[in-house]
Amino acid sequence: MSDVGIHPVREGGDIFSSDMVHVEATSKIVDIFEDATIFITGGTGYLGKIFLEKLLRTCPKLRKIYILLRPKKGKEINERFEEIFDGPNMVPLKIANPKFLRKVNFVIHCAATVRFDEKLKVAAYINVRGVRDLLKIAGQIKNLKGFLHVSTAYSNCNRKTIDETFYKPGISYNHLLELVEMLDEEKLEKITPTLIGNWPNTYVFTKCISEDMIKHEAKNLPIAVLRPSIVIGSVNEPVKGWIDNFYGATGVFLGAGLGVLGSLQAIADNVAEMIPADYVINAGLAALWETACDKNFNDSNESNGVEAGDDSENEEIPIYNVVSSAESPITWGLSEKLCHRYAPHIPSEHQVWHNFFKLRPNRIHHLLAVFFLHTVPAYLIDFLCYCIGKKPMMVKGYQKIHKFMNVISYFAVREWKFQNKNVQKLWLKMSLEDQRLFQFSMNNFDWDNYFSYYTKGIRVYLLKDPLDTISKGRIKYWKLFFAHHTVLAVLLFLCYKFLMLIWSFIF
Structure with a gap:
């Protein structure tokens, strides 16, 4: 068993008990990542950190992980890279595999936006053009087994019912990119409300457009789209209740608890579409496993003289709505x-x-x-x-x-009605060992018990x-x-x- 090498490429408190993962040979998901090289963008973000920790801890036979990073706020690449492994979320990894960093060499730059009110040009460049560039790179990889695109469950929030399928965007990706490249910031800002139409902000608007790009430009790639809803603190991994940002519902709960937030316009009986962060990561890794298995099946058919033909080309790219409301809804109240x-x-x-x-x-x-x-x-x-x-x-x-x-x-x-049949089918397809290692089923989820340590996580990890x-x-x-x-x-x-x-x- 070799140490995992994490290779960057240069571009310009208290711990709540967490169930330690004991990897067994019966895990098909772990096996799919054996001797694999993985490229992660957004490695300094909340989900990126959990993806990284989970892979390093549960898949010790990985060959390499590449992370895309950039200098930011006066911090150089190496400094930002080291900070990824400083938090309490990395303690389980350090216990399970203390030598995980011995073959680290260098880091890659990555730009990402989490601002809902981002200017349209910036959002388009990051969320649309960035995806286009990644698809071009992926198309040149000879042995690509799986490509996971993390979108959002609200990419099509202009609709009341959201299924695990692609929907038509407000504008084509080509036209949007041409528009933001031609017009200056002032003109773009004036026409942005007209462009985004029924979408509430540039974030979900551009996420919808990037999905449409994937639909048309990634047909020959082993790709899957993951749509998590509002991401909140973890259930078990890397540690119970871990959260490192104030976004979404977490900011509301924190502001209320501190006594600085007195009111929120909300309907108490409406469903609060939230999903724990580690369930998002586990569903994403399982989706990669399923995508890789499907690719291997198609490759096997082709090598045996069976033509994939039009069926494989017309087969729709799988989408996974990682939501809670379909199985265990909770209201804002x-x-x-x-x-x-x-x-x-x-x-x-x-x-x-x-x-x-x-x-x-x-x-x-x-x-x-x-x-x-x-x-x-x-x-x-x-x-x-x-x-x-x-x-x-x-x-x-x-x-x-x-x-x-x-x-x-x-x-x-x-309120929206989300369908997540693909997620539920994926769960049933997994072995018992994989269901233990990569838990994401929201069936009969205990929200009461979850909030007992989610509130602790907000106190310890956000307020320090x-x-x-x-x-x-x-x-x-x-x-x-x-x-x-x-x-x-x-x-x-x-x-x-x-x-x-x-x-x-x-x-």
Whole structure:
């Protein structure tokens, strides 16, 4: 058994118990990666890190892994590469295979965007042109066994029912790329709302277009499309509840728990389409295995004189909707209640105010709540900071929060019906050992138990607040509790006196 070499190419707290993986020879998915060379883009991202850790830990007979990286925010390639392996998410790997880095040589640059409000030109270059370039490279690889394209379940959110199939985009990929290359930023910004049409942002718009490109340009490649929904903390791997970003639902739960987010426009009974991160990775690796098996079957037929012919060319590229709602749905209201149930047991010293968060379906009610609960206090606090010589930060901070809230609200006031028959068939196709090693079935998923350690993960891994500070956090929690209710009592008393004053004037 040889060490895995990770080869980059230069371009320009607390750990919750995690089930350690004991790889056995009966794993067909592990076997498919034996002596394989894997190229990963986005290796510094949340999903990329989990893909990397999972492969290195469960597939020790890998030959090489290539990672595409770039210098960013003053950090050089080697520094960013080393940071990938610094976090608690890599501890299980270091325990299982402490020599995994001994043959590391160099790193590759990768550009990726996770911003929903990204300018159209940037989003098109990264999400569309970047995929086109990768497809060209993949087409030159002689022994390509599998290509996994990670998209999003919301790439076709302009539809109410989303099946595991391709849908027509708002504009062809060729026309989009020609357009963004011809027009300057100012003109593009003006016509962007017209171009994206029923898509809420440039991210999902360009993701849909990149899927259409794959449909037309990758017919001869062993490729599969993975569509995860809103990605949240891990279930088991690499460690329970691990999360390293504030995006999506995680940002909402964190903001509410810290007492800085008081309202979100959302319908409590609507399904919150969320999926744990390690389930996404496991489904992706299983999809690669199935794709490689299908390629080997076709290659075998061709070598035996059986023509794949028109059937193989017309065979649609497989799409996997990695979602929870098809098997174990959870609503926004229930997810908020579960966070509120478990968060008070692990209060943080970083808490700003008592939790006063509420889901509000009515837009007017939400905006009024935002004005009185966010905007007014922010200006008052910034005014006090200005008076005592400190830098005002609250107003700018809430402007960013409100921008984030508007993105999430789009998905929280709407519902979609997702089909995931391909995912369910893939699960049933797997051996019992592979189902153990690569768990992703959401059938009868225990959301209550999940939120008990997801909330801990948010506290430990995002706030960097270890669990041994709970006693201090609890003291602050009760101080803020009494302060919050004291303020409410004073405000109610003032309102009462004001109404009585008006009453006396009238009568």
